[in-house]
Every structure is written in structure tokens, then in C-alpha cells.
Amino acid sequence: MGKWQEMTREELEKQYAPSRWSHRMDKEAVIEAHVREVTEGTRRAQATMQTLLHVPYGGSDGEKLDIYLPTDPSEAFPLVLYIHGGYWQFLSKEVSGFITPPLVTQGIAVVAVGYDLAPKGHLDLMVAQVRRSVAFIVQQYSKISGVYLCGHSAGAHLAAMVLSTDWEEYGVTPDIKGAFLVSGVYDLEPITHTSVNNLLQMSREVARRNSPVLCVTAAKPARKACEVLIAVAQHDSPEFHRQSQEYFQALRSAGWRVSLLDIADTDHFDVIEKLYQGGYILTQVILNMISRA
Numbered sequence: 620m621g622k623w624q625e626m627t628r629e630e631l632e633k634q635y636a637p638s639r640w641s642h643r644m645d646k647e648a649v650i651e652a653h654v655r656e657v658t659e660g661t662r663r664a665q666a667t668m669q670t671l672l673h674v675p676y677g678g679s680d681g682e683k684l685d686i687y688l689p690t691d692p693s694e695a696f697p698l699v700l701y702i703h704g705g706y707w708q709f710l711s712k713e714v715s716g717f718i719t720p721p722l723v724t725q726g727i728a729v730v731a732v733g734y735d736l737a738p739k740g741h742l743d744l745m746v747a748q749v750r751r752s753v754a755f756i757v758q759q760y761s762k763i764s765g766v767y768l769c770g771h772s773a774g775a776h777l778a779a780m781v782l783s784t785d786w787e788e789y790g791v792t793p794d795i796k797g798a799f800l801v802s803g804v805y806d807l808e809p810i811t812h813t814s815v816n817n818l819l820q821m822s823r824e825v826a827r828r829n830s831p832v833l834c835v836t837a838a839k840p841a842r843k844a845c846e847v848l849i850a851v852a853q854h855d856s857p858e859f860h861r862q863s864q865e866y867f868q869a870l871r872s873a874g875w876r877v878s879l880l881d882i883a884d885t886d887h888f889d890v891i892e893k894l895y896q897g898g899y900i901l902t903q904v905i906l907n908m909i910s911r912a
């Protein structure tokens with residue numbers, strides 16, 4: 620596989636269309652099934668769980684959180700902040716609750732964060748919003764024993780940008796103990812050459828300053844306690860695999876504790892859908908990492 624700079628527009632378009640790589644279904648069907656799975660899964664989760672929905676973390680309509688509380692929140696508990704995917708233009712926090720059941724039953728709080736999608740949202744804004752949501756949560760809730768980030772696809776990109784935050788301007792330094800980055804993009808420039816950018820309208824400069832692979836900070840001693848898991852689906856495209864690999868190497872070179880996991884028999888969509896199952900390998904890895912910390 621050549622470099623993205625040498626690909627035709629058509630090839631780039633294909634590399635950045637995750638639905639075209641699924642081995643389960645054709646491209647329309649796999650997206651339709653994904654929306655159905657995450658919607659249904661969220662409905663089921665909300666039917667049985669204690670929730671605080673639409674909690675504002677800022678002044679704009681899009682700046683809201685859905686909080687799923689652990690069953691017995693008597694002592695301090697870990698908190699997972701989930702950032703949904705959808706190429707910064709689809710999906711929402713309203714369909715992000717599907718991942719909560721196996722976590723909440725283990726005493727972990729889950730927060731699904733909303734952010735302004737394109738075209739209202741642009742990359743600088745969405746990155747600032749998710750950073751602010753993390754600052755808000757740790758300022759509001761004192762019973763948190765550690766914050767973990769979990770993001771899928773475009774949400775993994777946003778979670779990775781949270782890792783590179785200079786917290787000075789937020790007035791708080793959250794204790795981020797781990798991040799689970801699933802099928803993410805960490806280098807945005809190739810995307811500016813695809814139809815994904817039609818709504819986003821990122822310039823090369825915007826793409827570069829919002830590319831996690833270009834914003835990796837040296838791991839400070841405190842950060843050494845933070846463990847990063849980069850997961851990619853077996854049936855993600857070669858470009859998605861390259862992106863995960865390169866971000867993994869960049870973090871490792873900067874001294875971060877990071878691992879790369881290629882998840883067998885999954886595509887871009889079921890790699891995250893299956894998190895509603897306690898026995899799924901990725902669920903197990905996440906629960907393990909949280910219980911070890």
C-alpha cells in the first residue's frame with residue numbers, strides 16, 4: 620500500500636469510507652444496522668439505569684452530557700467519558716448509551732458527551748467542547764476516582780486531542796488514567812481530500828493543528844500513569860490501520876504507556892457495537908485496565 624499522497628482521489632475516498640470494508644454487509648446496510656444497534660442499545664440501557672440526561676456543560680445547545688450512574692455509587696468510582704463517532708457530522712450522545720451496561724454494573728459511571736456537529740461545529744470548536752466537558756465533569760463531581768476516555772472513529776480522534784490538552788487554561792488538571800481509542804483517525808490531512816470534508820470545510824492548517832499525531836506531548840511523570848489503548852478493527856481499511864499504527868508509534872516514542880490491538884472478526888462498526896456485551900474481548904480489556912489502575 621502506497622502513501623496517501625500518492626493515492627488517486629477515488630482510492631482515498633474508498634480508504635476513508637469505513638462502510639465499504641465491512642465483510643458482513645454492503646455499505647448502506649452496515650450503516651443502517653449500526654444506527655439501529657446503537658439506538659436500540661441506548662434505549663435498553665436507559666430503560667434499566669439511573670441516568671441524568673441533557674446536563675449542560677456549557678452555554679450552547681450541543682454542549683450537553685448524558686450521565687449513567689453506577690448501581691451503588693456509595694464510594695468514589697471510576698468514570699468513562701464516551702465520545703461518539705460519525706465523522707464529526709452524524710450520530711449523537713442520544714445513541715451513545717449502548718456501551719454502558721457492562722461498565723455500570725461494575726460500578727463505573729459513564730458519561731456520553733454531546734458536541735456540535737458540522738456544519739455548525741468545526742474541528743477547533745469540537746475539540747474545545749470535549750476538552751471543556753472533561754474539565755466540567757471533574758469540577759462538578761468529587762467522587763470520581765479516575766477519568767477514562769473512550770472514543771469511536773471521529774470520537775477516538777477527539778479523545779486523542781483531549782490527551783494533548785494543556786490544562787492550564789481550563790483551571791483544572793483532570794486525573795486521566797486511561798484512554799480507549801477505537802478505530803480512530805489521528806492524521807486529518809488525507810480527509811481534506813475526500814467528500815468527508817464537504818461539510819467540515821477543514822483547511823490544511825485546521826487539519827494539521829487538530830491532528831493528534833502532530834500534537835503528541837512528551838509524557839510527563841504524572842502522565843506515565845495514564846495507559847492508552849489503540850484498537851483497530853480487523854476489517855478497517857489499510858489507511859485506518861496505518862493511522863492507528865503511526866499514532867501508536869508517536870505516543871510510544873514520546874514515553875507514553877500505549878498498546879495497539881487489532882480486533883479479529885470485526886469491522887469499523889461492530890468493533891464498537893459489541894461493547895454492550897460483557898464477554899466481548901474489548902469490553903474485557905477495558906474492564907481489566909480500569910480494575911488494575
Ligand SMILES: N[C@@H](CC(=O)c1ccccc1NC=O)C(=O)O
Pocket residue numbers: 635636637638639650653704705706707709710771772773774
Ligand atoms: N460515510 C461513512 C460513515 C462513517 O464513517 C461512520 C458512520 C457512523 C459512525 C462512524 C463512522 N465513521 C467515523 O466516525 C462510511 O462510509 O462508513
